[in-house]
Amino acid sequence: MSEPAERVHVALEERAYDVVIGQGLIAAAGDYLGPLLSKKRAVIVTDSTVAAHHLRPLQAALAQAGIDSAALELPAGEATKCWARLEEVCDWLLAQKVERRDVVIALGGGVIGDLAGFAAAILRRGVRFVQIPTSLLAQVDSSVGGKTGINTAHGKNLIGAFHQPALVLADTGILDTLPPRDLLAGYGEVVKYGLLGDAAFFEWLEANGPALAAGDAAARRHAVRRSVEMKAGIVARDETEQGERALLNLGHTFCHALEAATGYSGRLLHGEGVAIGCALAFELSARLGLCPQEDPSRVRAHLHAMGMKTDLRDIPGDLPGAEALIGLMAQDKKVQDGQLRFILARGIGQAFVTSDVPAEALRGLLQEALAA
Numbered sequence: 149m150s151e152p153a154e155r156v157h158v159a160l161e162e163r164a165y166d167v168v169i170g171q172g173l174i175a176a177a178g179d180y181l182g183p184l185l186s187k188k189r190a191v192i193v194t195d196s197t198v199a200a201h202h203l204r205p206l207q208a209a210l211a212q213a214g215i216d217s218a219a220l221e222l223p224a225g226e227a228t229k230c231w232a233r234l235e236e237v238c239d240w241l242l243a244q245k246v247e248r249r250d251v252v253i254a255l256g257g258g259v260i261g262d263l264a265g266f267a268a269a270i271l272r273r274g275v276r277f278v279q280i281p282t283s284l285l286a287q288v289d290s291s292v293g294g295k296t297g298i299n300t301a302h303g304k305n306l307i308g309a310f311h312q313p314a315l316v317l318a319d320t321g322i323l324d325t326l327p328p329r330d331l332l333a334g335y336g337e338v339v340k341y342g343l344l345g346d347a348a349f350f351e352w353l354e355a356n357g358p359a360l361a362a363g364d365a366a367a368r369r370h371a372v373r374r375s376v377e378m379k380a381g382i383v384a385r386d387e388t389e390q391g392e393r394a395l396l397n398l399g400h401t402f403c404h405a406l407e408a409a410t411g412y413s414g415r416l417l418h419g420e421g422v423a424i425g426c427a428l429a430f431e432l433s434a435r436l437g438l439c440p441q442e443d444p445s446r447v448r449a450h451l452h453a454m455g456m457k458t459d460l461r462d463i464p465g466d467l468p469g470a471e472a473l474i475g476l477m478a479q480d481k482k483v484q485d486g487q488l489r490f491i492l493a494r495g496i497g498q499a500f501v502t503s504d505v506p507a508e509a510l511r512g513l514l515q516e517a518l519a520a
């Protein structure tokens with residue numbers, strides 16, 4: 149008998165919603181979705197890998213509650229978050245006669261959540277959507293907070309909208325089918341929460357991370373819940389990233405440059421880039437005298453112990469030089485008046501935003517990291 153589901157509330161007044169976390173939620177999806185539907189019909193956007201495991205059980209659960217459903221399966225992978233697929237999703241939703249009061253279900257990882265969420269944001273100037281995140285990354289991060297969007301040749305997530313879901317169903321049981329590499333990539337975002345704002349959670353991860361990776365259901369659930377609680381709190385205080393929400397981008401300035409440098413390919417998954425980026429952000433913080441010298445080693449030791457990519461040399465293939473990477477960072481959405489902004493730390497669990505990073509410190513850090 150599994151534990152009853154838990155709820156984390158995202159307190160955004162008329163855009164407020166719950167994130168439900170627990171095992172077996174897909175099987176009960178009809179009960180959760182029924183109250184949101186104006187007619188007993190739902191449309192599902194998913195990818196073919198997720199569909200192979202979880203689409204039929206979801207459609208069966210909906211049917212059990214008398215809800216008819218249709219599904220669009222897209223190719224799995226980051227390349228799907230593009231203009232052409234956005235057009236395909238929008239045209240399909242219109243062909244399905246999705247109206248303002250209907251609900252679009254995003255069943256998948258961050259790619260499907262971001263793409264289907266963005267399509268829902270712009271379709272008929274906004275229809276409601278429900279996130280059923282299936283990857284660890286999506287459960288702890290991308291399904292919560294309403295950031296939706298696609299990539300372009302100019303960079304990651306440069307086209308998008310804030311559009312909050314009406315409900316998030318995080319079924320931790322479905323992480324069992326996630327390939328180990330994707331699970332560890334999602335773990336990069338989990339570690340990020342500890343590093344940015346909760347030293348005790350980072351300590352808990354140091355002790356329990358290996359069990360979580362090995363499949364311990366209670367550890368997975370605790371990590372998802374704590375991460376979602378932290379994200380929900382930050383999003384409720386700063387929905388559109390005027391201040392505190394930028395802390396969630398710890399490691400991301402480096403990550404986005406590395407993802408662009410590796411062509412958004414299988415060479416580097418987003419969460420892997422976040423983990424490497426967090427290690428670099430702590431290294432930079434220590435070099436600037438902001439955090440204790442031992443913190444970057446502790447961060448790297450934990451990532452290493454988890455069998456994760458930790459250093460630039462762990463990325464297969466060649467990387468461009470330090471100047472080229474800095475050039476890619478300049479495309480980051482956090483750039484203001486041409487000034488790069490970084491999330492640095494005064495210690496584990498104490499991140500802050502700053503534009504005050506001397507160019508030579510950044511160049512030196514990257515040159516050494518590339519040569520290591």
Ligand SMILES: NC(=O)c1ccc[n+]([C@@H]2O[C@H](COP(=O)([O-])OP(=O)(O)OC[C@H]3O[C@@H](n4cnc5c(N)ncnc54)[C@H](O)[C@@H]3O)[C@@H](O)[C@H]2O)c1
Pocket residue numbers: 195197198201224225226229256257258259260262282283284285286289290291292293294295296304305322323324325326327330333334418419
């Ligand atoms: N909106 C946000 O706030 C936000 C935050 C962080 C990341 N993101 C975005 O999220 C994306 C990365 O998300 P991701 O890591 O989930 O990638 P993804 O959606 O590509 O999923 C990773 C892989 O795992 C597969 N998969 C997912 N769930 C599965 C399951 N239960 N069983 C078997 N296979 C499964 C997918 O088919 C895919 O191949 C990036 O595009 C990133 O920019 C968005």
